[in-house]
Amino acid sequence: MAEKQYVVFKLIDGEYGIEIMQVKEIIKYQRTVKIPDAPDFIEGVINYRDSTTPVIDLAKRFNVGEKEKTDSSRIIVTNINSRHIGFVVDSVEEVLKISKESIDTVPEIMGGIDKQYINGVGKLGERLVILLNVNEVLSSTEKSRLEAIDNNQHV
Numbered sequence: 001m002a003e004k005q006y007v008v009f010k011l012i013d014g015e016y017g018i019e020i021m022q023v024k025e026i027i028k029y030q031r032t033v034k035i036p037d038a039p040d041f042i043e044g045v046i047n048y049r050d051s052t053t054p055v056i057d058l059a060k061r062f063n064v065g066e067k068e069k070t071d072s073s074r075i076i077v078t079n080i081n082s083r084h085i086g087f088v089v090d091s092v093e094e095v096l097k098i099s100k101e102s103i104d105t106v107p108e109i110m111g112g113i114d115k116q117y118i119n120g121v122g123k124l125g126e127r128l129v130i131l132l133n134v135n136e137v138l139s140s141t142e143k144s145r146l147e148a149i150d151n152n153q154h155v
Helices: 140-150
Strands: 003-011 014-019 023-028 042-048 051-057 074-080 083-089 091-099 118-124 127-132
Touching (some): 003 127, 042 083, 074 091, 091 118
Parallel strands (some): 051 083
Antiparallel strands (some): 003 091, 023 074, 074 083, 118 127
């Protein structure tokens, strides 16, 4: 039985997971510097390990609502195409092992979340964890716009 580990986190009322191998670090939420003319779901940038790192609000990106940031809010730093990108989440819950057999394909209708963002749905008894494909959270155009930040270009 092949298992993978996932970092499980909360967004509004749902539980989501990112494969642990895609997670660089989990840090406490910190205020971001806004980027002019950036899409609404781009929270801004932070200084992460001497690197300007864009931060995406996943709840806004997936159109599942908004929630005030709290002491439980975290930024999950990932590495996408050799670039650090942070994802704001309401809280990080745990690391879970989920077997391949416990993962269902993505339902056609996934409550506001585009199917391309999802690898599957982990079933753990009555509990459902939506497993994200972080490489697809941003379109190629959006990735290019974020790369322009590094070059001090206007996005």
